[in-house]
Amino acid sequence: MERITATYYIETPYEVAKAAAVLAGEQSSGTFVAVPNETEELKQRFAARVESIEHLQTVWEPAIPGARSKDGNYRRAIVKVSWSIENFGYNLPVLISTLQGNLYEITQFTGLKLMDIDFPESFVKHYAGAKFGVAGCRELTKVYERPLIGTIIKPSIGMSPEQTARIVKTLAEAGIDFVKDDELMSSAANSQFEDRLNAVMNVINANADKTGKKVMYAFNISGETDEMHDRYEKIVNAGGTCAMVSINTVGMSATKKICDQGALAIHGHRNGWGMMNRHPLLGIDFKAYQKLWRLVGVDQLHVNGIQNKFWETDDSVVNSIQSLKEPLFQHKNILPVVSSGQWGGQAFETYRRTQTVDLLYMAGGGIMAHPMGAAAGVVALQQAWKATVDGLTLDEARKLYTEFDKAAEKFGK
Template sequence: MTTDRFQATYLIETPLDPAKVAEVMAGEQSSGTFTRVAGETDELRSRTRAVVTDVEELEATASPSLPNAWLAKKGIAGPWRRARIAISFPVDNVGANLATLASIVAGNLYDLGEVTGLRLDTITLPASFRRRFQMPRQGISGTRALTGVMEGAMVGSIIKPNVGLSPEETAALVGKLCAAGLDFIKDDEISADPVHAPLAERVPAVMEVVRRHQDRSGKAVMIAFNITDETDAMKRHADLVAREGGTCVMASLNWCGFSAIETLRRATDLALHGHRNGFGALSRHPLLGISFQAYQTLWRLAGVDHMHVHGLQGKFAQEDEEVVTSARDCVTPLSDGLDDRVLPAFSSGQWAGTAQPTFDAISHSDLLFMAGGGILAHPGGPAAGVASIRQAWEAVAAGTSLAEAATAHPELRQALDFFGKVAG
């Protein structure tokens, strides 16, 4: 890949010749349309045309993945051929414009009449192009510095109940979670600025508790306040968090949009905790939407510091392998020579017992390991829940089995006995 071009790869399904469909895609997303038009000179095409660089045909299928009225009107039937294709695009067609980059690598491609399935798989950028976009302000190293956790997994939890607590009740719960020994506490994604707990009241109440805990213990707990809103409101909320001594804000990426997150990134140095809720709508069908590699690439260009990846053996629909590859994507630089890694945030059904498969799969502890019930429902209480998770991560990092570690740690033993039955 040269410095003047970037590449996207796709999985497509079509009853037509995949190589010809790939050329249609390249034309549609650069200088062409369904027919050559006036002004589309050879010089213009050589400067702006996307180029198909690879077509790998896969096994065909007997039925289409998605309906297609265009093919039906033309009476075109299967077999339905599948292929992986790679297309190279000129950097100068985009500039430092994230919304346009997304529309080029995806956009109208999903509506093409030639396909009965299309999935954006990967995006690869030259370093010079990547540098034109936002970088994480905190990332992994900055989050470690802000929380004081310089090695090992960072342990976090979520405000529960998700909604309904007043500012004072939220602050009281945060105080208990801080005392339990957490590194990180976040709002739920559905609780941003509700009438019963507006951020204008909740942030000062919570941060007063956090500051008192830091004064007593020396521990600075990171609180991810959910400031999801329209752009100007998010900037105001971030300013409030910063004034109160906070270090992190959270936003629901899909519903705020690239432009809002880019604007927020430029406006604050706070860690941006990127919540991907809604990603399933973009990813769960294997022949439609976008893979996590491409998805997180786009959001990292917006400048997020943390990305949710769900959790192994969790409560959501993703296979464990998808969770693992998502976490690896987060800690892989987007371009050679750059450290733009972001912190993978594991959540959903996590507890001490899932530390082992997580470490076995990714072999490192540069992650945020969040547990709700795995901490709050521990039979010994929240402090025992946090202790059990720390004990589990210390054990797996040292190559000790959880069963063996549990003989010396009653909190871990309780977790294995209690949650192991639930998980099983």
């Protein structure tokens, strides 16, 4: 019978093997005490197995609260545990309850992070993955051989539909590829969803009729399930090409139901990511996280950005981008969304370290607050990416391009 294997980074005040055995028991057939019906036959079929243990360093202070060490040592290790697919079948919520459920509560651990998941081929084939992915998003936007350049409507909330549409008109005429609602904006008192949709799509459709290029706008449909489906259909009927979902708050089942519709590219926003990943010994690593959402079927997924405004290191961002470039069986690769305090200046380091243009590169303030206006902000990002792919340095690009030079004056400090 096929098995799913999870890799954990753990810290424990106990012997590592004993702690790992507790993890395997608690997350399958066992509990804190032997029970009569947990027969050997049952355990053989349904119990989790500790597949391997790689001992790492020992420390003298626990990473998070848990049982106290009797000898003052807290042992760290990489542990692999596997489960029979019979335990949960093709059911992602139950899979996550197994791989990430009560084990975070177990007192035997003073640190625990899910680092990776290995799926059997039959499991992954059960999920179709992204409908559009990198190639599909390129086709929808008619952007090839360079990153998609995008922005976020700023201010995040407070503008009327008409104000939003005016900004989108400016951006579209400047050649923007992608625009999205902020995750804080869904249907506010002065910007009801349908009103904003109609105002924005009137601008986008008119620009597409004139230029042949349709700007991809990710309308935030996050909400109750029925409401999300209603908004999805409204976007389709208005001629839109994308919907945004706050995946961590909406959840896997609701997001998958949206992805399964297949008419719109789905922009997966990971807001809330910090509480899952910020602590080095708690939560889930992006390598495991992205596999789950690729199974669900999102077409685009946030990865933060180089020299970002948040806490995440450049190494972590680069690793996230690389993980999305790795194949997941025959599924389409999805588009990494580079965002967070970006302007054209970070394009050079982003390209140097990743050597890819298969990105959605977004700047909110980096476009909206350009000293020559939002249109020049779009141009400056386009110039930055052309310069870096052409092998120019940032300083060389400043001498060549006026809009980028002005961006560097404002944002490069």
